Amino acid sequence: MSFSEAERTELGRELERLHAESYGWALACCAHDAENAADALQAAYVKVLTGAARFGGRSSLRTWLFGVIRLTALEEHRRNARQRPLDARSQNAIVASNNLPDGDAEIAERRERLMNAIATLAPRQREVLHLVFYHDISIAEAAVIMGISVGSARQHYSRGKENLSEMLRYERQEDVRAR
Amino acid sequence: MKGRRMSVHDDDLKTRFRELRAHIEATAPRFDAISKVPSSSMTTLAPRRMLLRQAAIVTLVAMGAGSLYWTRGYIGGNQADLRYTEAAIVKWTSPTDFLLQTPGRELTATVPALFESVVQPRVFGRTHTERTEVVR
Numbered sequence: 530m531s532f533s534e535a536e537r538t539e540l541g542r543e544l545e546r547l548h549a550e551s552y553g554w555a556l557a558c559c560a561h562d563a564e565n566a567a568d569a570l571q572a573a574y575v576k577v578l579t580g581a582a583r584f585g586g587r588s589s590l591r592t593w594l595f596g597v598i599r600l601t602a603l604e605e606h607r608r609n610a611r612q613r614p615l616d617a618r619s620q621n622a623i624v625a626s627n628n629l630p631d632g633d634a635e636i637a638e639r640r641e642r643l644m645n646a647i648a649t650l651a652p653r654q655r656e657v658l659h660l661v662f663y664h665d666i667s668i669a670e671a672a673v674i675m676g677i678s679v680g681s682a683r684q685h686y687s688r689g690k691e692n693l694s695e696m697l698r699y700e701r702q703e704d705v706r707a708r
Numbered sequence: 709m710k711g712r713r714m715s716v717h718d719d720d721l722k723t724r725f726r727e728l729r730a731h732i733e734a735t736a737p738r739f740d741a742i743s744k745v746p747s748s749s750m751t752t753l754a755p756r757r758m759l760l761r762q763a764a765i766v767t768l769v770a771m772g773a774g775s776l777y778w779t780r781g782y783i784g785g786n787q788a789d790l791r792y793t794e795a796a797i798v799k800w801t802s803p804t805d806f807l808l809q810t811p812g813r814e815l816t817a818t819v820p821a822l823f824e825s826v827v828q829p830r831v832f833g834r835t836h837t838e839r840t841e842v843v844r
Binding site: 541548550556644658659663693697 | 717718720721722724725727728729731732733736737739742743744
């Protein structure tokens with residue numbers, strides 16, 4: 530079902546308002562590979578703007594949009610897994626991280642440490658922690674985005690937080706020993 | 709965070725994620741660059757369904773017209789041909805028809821009258837039909 534011009538304009542405005550957050554979520558869904566994240570986000574926007582994915586109003590627009598982005602990223606990942614070898618994807622992630630401009634070396638280091646620690650987590654733990662801490666979303670809303678029960682989301686959240694804290698504490702101790 | 713007690717760990721994680729977010733949002737590609745929907749997607753996604761629907765309708769109409777044309781001879785064709793066809797079907801006999809001349813075949817080939825028995829016993833030497841005629 531196609532949109533009217535006014536509907537499409539309004540939808541476009543909402544997508545633009547949420548764009549920065551959407552990109553952050555797309556990055557999280559694509560293991561911080563900037564190229565894959567941009568592809569996944571564009572594919573999600575196409576779905577939304579052409580009516581292939583329709584907002585039903587059962588949740589907030591952001592929650593619904595994040596669900597679309599997550600599923601689209603999964604589809605793109607499966608498609609890319611057949612076309613590109615794993616090494617190339619890892620290189621994309623590393624290159625994207627290093628090429629980003631940065632003013633404060635200490636903050637950059639903390640950020641790098643956080644991304645390395647997040648990368649060691651199980652996918653569901655990674656997702657729920659990103660949604661809760663990065664996007665300031667409740668666990669209940671995160672459960673809707675991830676398509677799991679609230680109880681499961683809480684479990685992934687508590688285990689993920691424990692693992693992440695442990696990783697960060699371990700890295701801090703390593704730093705202290707190195708100095 | 710909504711409705712949760714913040715621990716030291718939570719504060720630390722929140723700060724780290726906030727730093728990460730500030731960095732990512734500062735370097736995010738522009739919305740215009742990513743939201744450009746290829747014209748092929750806009751023109752084919754919805755009309756694709758329309759094309760399939762139209763193709764289905766055309767196919768059904770073609771099938772209906774084809775079946776009408778095929779049965780034209782039986783519906784509105786040449787009456788003479790129709791009569792000839794009917795007569796041919798009625799008059800046609802199989803070369804092996806004699807094999808079907810079984811005893812009592814006439815019982816299955818005719819429809820009996822209401823008060824006429826298919827079995828005609830001879831009562832007092834006369835059939836039911838003969839007795840009826842005598843009574844009259």
